[in-house]
Amino acid sequence: MIDLEHKSKSIAHICVVRSCNCLDCPSRWAAMASTERNESAGAGGVRARVRAELTAEIKAAATRQMAESGASALSLRAITRELGMASSAIYRYFASRDELLTALIIDAYNDVGVTVENAAASVPAGDRPGRFLALAVALRSWAIEHPNQYALIYGSPVPGYVAPEDTIASATRVPVVLLSLLLEGETEDSADQEGELADALRGLVDFTEGTISPDALALGVETWAELFGLLSLELFGHFENTVTDPERFFIHAVESMAARVLGDDG
Amino acid sequence: MIDLEHKSKSIAHICVVRSCNCLDCPSRWAAMASTERNESAGAGGVRARVRAELTAEIKAAATRQMAESGASALSLRAITRELGMASSAIYRYFASRDELLTALIIDAYNDVGVTVENAAASVPAGDRPGRFLALAVALRSWAIEHPNQYALIYGSPVPGYVAPEDTIASATRVPVVLLSLLLEGETEDSADQEGELADALRGLVDFTEGTISPDALALGVETWAELFGLLSLELFGHFENTVTDPERFFIHAVESMAARVLGDDG
DNA sequence: TGAGAAACGAGAGCAGTGCTCTCGTTTGTC
DNA sequence: GACAAACGAGAGCACTGCTCTCGTTTCTCA
Structure with a gap:
């Protein structure tokens, strides 16, 4: 795979590939890693890991459900049912x-x-x-x-x-x-x-x-x-x-x- | 208001104005009058008139409500409340x-x-x-x-x-x-x-x-x-x-x- | 003009939703 | 080991679309 070259002088801050290492881009790319956002509570603990896993499972179930019926038909209760948890428990992961x-x-x-x-x-x-x-x-x-x-x-x-x-x-x-x-x-x-x-x-x-x-x-x-x-x-x-x-x-x-x-x- | 001229020969059936009187267009325009669709039951009766009025009121309330909160927030019950009728009554007008x-x-x-x-x-x-x-x-x-x-x-x-x-x-x-x-x-x-x-x-x-x-x-x-x-x-x-x-x-x-x-x- | 049919409004009710609150348990931290 | 934070489960609230029933009104046609 050939990277798009990085024209730091001619096109300021327009960096196309993640490997770009100009001044402003790293922070931008970092902000994009939404998957890792929920893992901040507790670094390496067991609880933090299962939390991250469950968060991912919820998003996966939501994505699956959305692919079938569309975004506005997305139901939190249906997700909890699919995951076998109480309907209220999902609010521990998404407010x-x-x-x-x-x-x-x-x-x-x-x-x-x-x-x-x-x-x-x-x-x-x-x-x-x-x-x-x-x-x-x-x-x-x-x-x-x-x-x-x-x-x-x-x-x-x-x-x-x-x-x-x-x-x-x-x-x-x-x-x-x-x-x-x-x-x-x-x-x-x-x-x-x-x-x-x-x-x-x-x-x-x-x-x-x-x-x-x-x-x-x-x-x-x-x-x-x-x-x-x-x-x-x-x-x-x-x-x-x-x-x-x-x-x-x-x-x-x-x-x-x-x-x-x-x-x-x- | 100047009508767009009707090029019946050069651009078949592409008639821009409602006053166009080519062969195919009248039926097309007629099909567009959605407002009159619900008035078909009973021609000139009193009931038919109030039905048409209520239908229009429902649509007006729905449009008003939609303008505020968007289409997917549109609530039939809220409409009936606004119109002071029972929530079930609206289904006489829209299935x-x-x-x-x-x-x-x-x-x-x-x-x-x-x-x-x-x-x-x-x-x-x-x-x-x-x-x-x-x-x-x-x-x-x-x-x-x-x-x-x-x-x-x-x-x-x-x-x-x-x-x-x-x-x-x-x-x-x-x-x-x-x-x-x-x-x-x-x-x-x-x-x-x-x-x-x-x-x-x-x-x-x-x-x-x-x-x-x-x-x-x-x-x-x-x-x-x-x-x-x-x-x-x-x-x-x-x-x-x-x-x-x-x-x-x-x-x-x-x-x-x-x-x-x-x-x-x- | 009067009888039957169709249309109608109201109300109760069902299954579903997002979200909140409480309570007992588990897990992490000092 | 004590304490706090995080957690899962359950009940409950207010809301939704929609259905069914029942009594009333209106229209139609003989």
Whole structure:
């Protein structure tokens, strides 16, 4: 597996692979390890280990249940039944249904994140359209294999639910891969940070520390939007009787996006 | 208000305005009047009238409640409380929660449908980029004013819920406006209906009776996807800390799409 | 006009949910 | 070994969608 190279100077903090060792990234990656979050109470004790195991079992049962019936049909009582414990016991591990859902959301973000990272890294760095295609196809495959998890993170948020800080680091993995790929070679020492477009994309402009032109960033966000628009329309049933072969059309659209954003050259 | 002209020959059955009187459209529009669906029992009787009124009141209360707490928090019992009736009485009007939801979905599709149709029709037919911009801005405004209704129809479908036939006619209104606008003047007497792309878009190719090239159709679907991708990313919170001014960026993206799909000319 | 049928509203009830509280037990720590 | 924290189990609360029954109202048709 070939790592995406780390352009610490040209694209600040946009590090695609976990092995990146620039200043800011380690903390970001560390924050993503949601699985290890519940193991903090008691270091190496027996109790801590069985707690971690049960926490994982609960999440596994929840994931299984969600894959069958969707996120909003997820029932804490059904999980406790499956695990043979009292219905009240689950609250020792997750304070509420929302907290379990948040853990599942983080896991889903990380799952699709590593999938996309690996797909991009499996194509030589020089072949940008190839990487883009691999990335997009991997994203779609993941979405189709995990429709309910896709809906959980990219569909309508459950009412009243506000994503906690914990999720944002994991949530950025896919767009970061996408942007870092699309913007390779598009960087400047000091891009124009003024203007309407730069204002509209202020968050992104600051994130990239002004090394990328607002126009290039805008193209990247547009691509991001079309990618998820295609997937959402397909997965949520809006291609019925219209786009008869979504896979073939998806590849066509991805190639068209690649030509538009990356240019026609390899 | 200026009607979009009806190109019965060039774009078969893609009629943008309700006043269209081609062969196939009247039945389509008729099927969209979900409001009148429950009035069929008893023509002009008193009972039928109060039934229609109560049905409308239930839907109004449901819409109000959904606007506050989202679709999955919608409670039949809360509606009956608000209306001062027994909890069981609501089942005389809607056989299940899903049936109420379906009615709300149809209404939402029609609501956004007329909004977009009117916006497109408010710009002279010759100004295609202007129409596209008006259409897109109206679509976004509607989405922002009705976020929960947007999520209801374009977000993740509720688990186990399958859209009944009733919804598809209403659901096609927005894409039909979009496609008919994008494809004006792009028609041919007999476009190539073969090839991979035509196969992938078989449903659309058949719908347009082969008068539009698969390439043009693909561009239209891509635009559709980017439009809804932009809105979904924004409304579902994925632009947080990234696209700081979503409205401004949306307009930029729409103009970029218009230039790409409609060409740079007016 | 009056009888029968259909539609209706209200209430009780069932099975399910998220969540809380209490109580006795187990485990870890000083 | 004492004490506290963590834990599992159970009962219980308020809520949900939905069903069934029963008495009343309304419509229809002879």
